[in-house]
Amino acid sequence: MGDLSRRTLLVGTGYLFSSRTILLGSTSVTALIASNQKANAWVMAAIAVASVVAGLIAANNRSDGGAMALISASYELLQVALSKLDQIQTQVIEILQKIEQLPDEIDKRLRQQNTRRLQNELNAVVLGYVEKLNQKDPRQPFPEWRRNENTRRDIAQLLARLQKSRQELRTDGLVDPATTLVVSSLTLVEHSLLNILDYRPAEITATLKQVYLPWFEAILDPHNILSAADYTNSASKRLADLAKKASENPIGKQLGLKDGSGLLACVGVNDFTPAHNETTGELVCDGEPTSYPGSAATPHPVTKIAFPFDRGRLDAVDATYARLRCRSEKVPVPARVGPHDRLAQHYSLADKELVLENGKPSGQMLLEFKVDAEKQDISGNPGVPPDGNCEIVQEDIQDPKARLARMHTLSRWVNAQKAEAEFAAIIDLINTDRTRFAFGFSAMTAAETAKQNITQLVRQYG
Numbered sequence: 062m063g064d065l066s067r068r069t070l071l072v073g074t075g076y077l078f079s080s081r082t083i084l085l086g087s088t089s090v091t092a093l094i095a096s097n098q099k100a101n102a103w104v105m106a107a108i109a110v111a112s113v114v115a116g117l118i119a120a121n122n123r124s125d126g127g128a129m130a131l132i133s134a135s136y137e138l139l140q141v142a143l144s145k146l147d148q149i150q151t152q153v154i155e156i157l158q159k160i161e162q163l164p165d166e167i168d169k170r171l172r173q174q175n176t177r178r179l180q181n182e183l184n185a186v187v188l189g190y191v192e193k194l195n196q197k198d199p200r201q202p203f204p205e206w207r208r209n210e211n212t213r214r215d216i217a218q219l220l221a222r223l224q225k226s227r228q229e230l231r232t233d234g235l236v237d238p239a240t241t242l243v244v245s246s247l248t249l250v251e252h253s254l255l256n257i258l259d260y261r262p263a264e265i266t267a268t269l270k271q272v273y274l275p276w277f278e279a280i281l282d283p284h285n286i287l288s289a290a291d292y293t294n295s296a297s298k299r300l301a302d303l304a305k306k307a308s309e310n311p312i313g314k315q316l317g318l319k320d321g322s323g324l325l326a327c328v329g330v331n332d333f334t335p336a337h338n339e340t341t342g343e344l345v346c347d348g349e350p351t352s353y354p355g356s357a358a359t360p361h362p363v364t365k366i367a368f369p370f371d372r373g374r375l376d377a378v379d380a381t382y383a384r385l386r387c388r389s390e391k392v393p394v395p396a397r398v399g400p401h402d403r404l405a406q407h408y409s410l411a412d413k414e415l416v417l418e419n420g421k422p423s424g425q426m427l428l429e430f431k432v433d434a435e436k437q438d439i440s441g442n443p444g445v446p447p448d449g450n451c452e453i454v455q456e457d458i459q460d461p462k463a464r465l466a467r468m469h470t471l472s473r474w475v476n477a478q479k480a481e482a483e484f485a486a487i488i489d490l491i492n493t494d495r496t497r498f499a500f501g502f503s504a505m506t507a508a509e510t511a512k513q514n515i516t517q518l519v520r521q522y523g
Contacts (some may be wrong), residue, residue: 107159108496115503182226238504293501322409326477327451330398401440
């Protein structure tokens with residue numbers, strides 16, 4: 062089985078599908094993601110639910126609903142087995158409808174029309190099988206019912222319908238995880254129909270060994286690029302690459318992919334105006350008297366002229382005195398210390414279980430990456446990071462809105478927002494590939510279980 066050994070496959074199933082896993086309702090494919098609502102949250106939900114159902118199929122095949130119940134001579138056990146199978150098939154139809162809408166090229170192999178057609182036929186056959194069982198006269202012994210001409214005719218028609226659809230699909234070589242959901246149940250149903258019709262053991266064994274065993278081996282073949290095994294291994298390799306990318310991100314360097322929290326960024330503006338001289342709005346003018354014969358030149362006293370200038374007064378002074386000099390009057394202004402604004406943002410990362418719409422756990426763990434709302438406060442207040450953790454500039458910005466705008470332009474803040482967006486995108490991809498891996502792994506488990514059932518049946522038939 063390549064990268065995923067048989068032992069790993071069977072042991073891993075217990076982790077992915079614990080005893081808490083439950084049968085899903087008809088709205089299960091609209092499961093809610095317990096993390097940030099990303100654009101492809103519905104994709105994760107659809108694949109995660111498919112993973113859960115694949116686990117249910119594997120569990121059902123190992124239980125009384127498996128191969129042994131479907132060949133039982135007990136009418137009651139057969140009814141129970143088909144009832145469980147019917148519930149699962151309804152969910153598989155819903156899953157295939159959702160899978161058909163998956164937009165990513167990676168999941169293209171899951172969108173097979175022939176798989177959906179086979180599932181519809183399988184579902185119809187199971188319903189017909191259940192209906193035929195329910196029509197049995199309670200007073201009629203089961204062996205007698207099996208030998209009844211009408212029973213054999215109707216069961217033979219169901220078998221012919223199933224085999225026709227199966228043969229059409231088998232020639233396409235479909236071995237992807239979605240097809241695996243169908244084939245794992247198909248095996249049990251066809252075997253049960255063959256058994257009800259009293260096919261000879263050699264004929265039943267031939268069908269199991271020549272049709273189903275090679276099919277499941279192809280599903281589990283990691284070298285087949287269309288197989289469930291390759292789908293799973295590819296997701297595993299992408300997860301390793303994504304983990305490396307995450308570790309190279311500034312946030313990932315702090316946390317890795319482990320639960321934790323940290324400071325995304327802290328920046329600040331210390332509002333400050335240095336001491337300076339400031340004009341008063343007045344001119345100070347002085348000059349020398351105009352010289353004329355016999356005059357005694359006397360200095361003109363300093364004259365202050367306030368704004369707006371009295372042009373007539375200025376002209377009179379200018380006419381009387383030569384070389385009039387005017388300058389703005391300035392007075393010293395002490396330094397001003399304004400608010401020390403800080404802007405900070407924190408993040409957190411946690412593994413959380415995907416919760417289905419009915420409130421039940423799915424067994425699928427996804428990463429929840431949260432970034433808190435930015436918080437603006439004054440340095441030194443509770444909850445504000447120490448200045449040593451912040452990029453701070455000292456500038457004369459008295460308007461609070463202008464200080465906030467300035468803090469948004471500081472390099473540490475800009476770089477942190479970029480790192481956050483990149484890390485969030487990586488986490489989103491990791492979560493999607495986690496669901497893909499779980500789906501592929503669970504489909505492989507269902508295939509491995511079905512393969513073991515077939516091997517056991519072949520052994521029993523001798």
